[in-house]
Amino acid sequence: MSVTDLIQIVDANDLPTGNETIEKARKRGLIHRIVRVMVEDTSGEKILLQKRTAKLLWPNCWDNSAAGHVDANEDYLTAAKRELFEEIGIKTDKLQELGTYFTDQKYQNNILKRFNRVYHLVKDNVDENVKNDEVTLVRWVSIKDVKKLINESPDQVTDGLVDVISRYY
Numbered sequence: 297m298s299v300t301d302l303i304q305i306v307d308a309n310d311l312p313t314g315n316e317t318i319e320k321a322r323k324r325g326l327i328h329r330i331v332r333v334m335v336e337d338t339s340g341e342k343i344l345l346q347k348r349t350a351k352l353l354w355p356n357c358w359d360n361s362a363a364g365h366v367d368a369n370e371d372y373l374t375a376a377k378r379e380l381f382e383e384i385g386i387k388t389d390k391l392q393e394l395g396t397y398f399t400d401q402k403y404q405n406n407i408l409k410r411f412n413r414v415y416h417l418v419k420d421n422v423d424e425n426v427k428n429d430e431v432t433l434v435r436w437v438s439i440k441d442v443k444k445l446i447n448e449s450p451d452q453v454t455d456g457l458v459d460v461i462s463r464y465y
Contacts (some may be wrong), residue, residue, distance in 0.1 A: 302368035305330050309394075310411045315368035329366035331376040332456050333391065334416045335384075335465075342436045343465075346384060346456070349432050353403055354454040356432070358445065361417075362386075363456050372413040380417070384426050384434055391415040396463050401455065412413055414460055420438030439465050 302315040305326050321328045337342040344361045348354060364373060364379040373391065379385045394414040400409050426434045437445075442461055446453050 301365075303365040304368055304370060306411060318365060322406040322408065325408040327408050327411065329372060329375070330410045330456070331362075331366060331372055331379055331413045331434055332360045332412055332414045332460055333362040333376050333380050334394075334414065334460060335361040335380075335386070335422060336418050336420055337420050337436065338414055340418075342438050343442060344384070344433045345437050346435055346443065347433045347435075348407060348424070348454070349430055351430070353406065357452055357454045357457075359454040359457050360460055361434070363454075373415075376413070376415045383428070383431050386417070386419065388417055388419075391417055394457060397459070398456070399459065403455070408455075412456065412459065414464060416464075 301318060302441055303318055303321060304317050305313055305314045305321060307313050307327065307330055316326055318409055336342070345358045346361060348357055348358055348359050362380040362383040364375065366375040373430065376391055377388065380388065392415060394410060396413045399410050401413060425435050446461060
């Protein structure tokens with residue numbers, strides 16, 4: 297997704313109000329929607345993390361299995377399925393919602409006001425040879441080791457990974 301693509305803009309109650317570019321939403325502090333997907337193994341002990349490419353926000357950091365903006369005229373679930381397929385090649389109808397939370401923060405020169413909806417998928421067989429313009433690699437990591445990474449190397453993880461782990465794991 298490019299910073300000029302249109303995303304869903306919402307009000308303080310998460311009701312759609314229109315569409316805007318990612319760049320303008322970030323500069324103006326417009327509230328928008330994000331999806332985050334965690335792929336867990338069947339034992340429930342490991343999660344699949346992706347390492348981001350040199351993106352504008354949190355470049356080269358470990359992130360949720362998949363994550364991204366809800367596009368214009370798209371709902372959360374459709375966006376989650378799209379991001380999971382685009383980023384790590386998984387196509388599924390078995391996503392389960394974990395919850396929604398709101399974040400309001402600044403990162404560099406960006407004002408990030410976002411409703412974050414989190415989904416998870418239980419799946420063992422995942423192609424770990426993923427490389428594309430958004431992901432440099434994926435890796436199964438124990439939940440214990442993810443928490444250790446967050447605590448010991450916070451500069452190597454995204455805000456979304458920190459949020460999801462602290463809220464749901």
